[in-house]
Amino acid sequence: MMAYLDNAATTKVSQTAAQAALEAMTMSFGNPSARYPLGGQAAKRLKTDRETVAKSLGCDSREIIFTSCGTEGDNWAIQAAIQKNRHVGRHIITTAIEHAAVLEPCKRLEQQGYDVTYLLPDENGSIRLDDLGAALRPDTVLVSMMLVNNETGAVLPVKEAAAMTRRLAPQAFFHTDAVQGFLKLPFTPKGLGVDLLTISGHKIHAPKGIGALYIRSGRLIDPMILGGGQESGLRSGTEPTAQIAALAAACAEGKANLQRDIAHMQELKAYTLGQLALRVPEAEQVGRGEAPHILALTLPGYKAEVLVRVLGDMGVCVSAGSACHRGKPSHVYAAMGLDKAKRDGSFRVSFSGDTQRTEVDAFLEALTEAKAKLFTSMS
Secondary structure, three states, X not given: OOEEOEXXXXXXXXXHHHHHHHHHHHOOOOOOOOOOHHHHHHHHHHHHHHHHHHHHHOOOHHHEEEEOOHHHHHHHHHHHHHHHOOOOOOEEEEEOOOOHHHHHHHHHHHHOOOEEEEEOEOOOOOEOHHHHXXXXXXXEEEEEOOOEOOOOOOEOOHHHHHHHHHHHXXXXXXXXXXXXXXXXXXXXXXXXXXXXXXXXXXXXXXXXXXXXXXEOOOOOOOOOEOOOOOHHHOEOOOOOHHHHHHHHHHHHHHHHOHHHHHHHHHHHHHHHHHHHHHHOOOOXXXXXXXXXXXXXXXXXXXXXXXXXXXXXXXXEEOXXXXXXXXXXXXXXXXXXXXXXXXXXXXXXXXXXXXXXXXXXXXXXXXXXXXXXXXXXXXX
């Protein structure tokens, strides 16, 4: 039996989402822009699916623009904000622990002459509001702060940061990458007070290749793709109706089960930590990791890449950090100031509402066996 504990990287597509995609591909397969009845049927379903996604976020359907993924949404949000605020200035604030989908565009903007401030995390992986307050300037055009860190599970103070930004730099856009927070924490964009918010389907049991960008009503941005005028003229191109149908189905399912899933993941996380204390006491949690689905661990003296490979051979799927790192050292742990032994030994366990305790038990057994087999390495 495979024990899948890498849900922060991607989730298994639910049967409900898969069925919705199949129906859209085989029954409502018309082009939503077509003027005959089959096209009208597809357009009607697209409208309903957009409303479903918006309802799961607690926003208006006109504030939802479909994208291909979280990375696209992050890139678009950053580019749109600086373009719209080009008359305000060239200062951007983000954090040193963002996903690469935010950090890489910011690095490129630095090369183009923008001034980017990277807020450092505290020892628990969160961001100090005092640091944000000190960094905000009259020429700040954008603040981008993730809701949940994908490596540590730290929940960042987005609501408070957005309020501070509105007070001290009212013209600046506030963007949050909510890919790891969506349907893992209860929130709404309005409640957070953000202008732009990114989500991704494959983190919530929808397929890869679909996501959405929330754009607060009244916050006008320039189009990303020009063409036939789809997505309110902001992202032209024939809509991927099957992926959108699957996303809507996953959103509805996740919203209906949100409190149950949160409680289940919290229980699994607490159980894992309790059992690790008994069976592998050398393993330490990295940071507080308030999000219910992410548990960042380190086994100092061991190499995480080796542990992950050995556990994989035993049928247990965990990761040595973000799937987007592709073996590169974690910038998150470096920013937190973890010593080399802890950084080298760090890995991530992540749950979903479907994760079974038997999968956790398989992980605990495999980790205990792997630790006994492997010699610690000099770090």
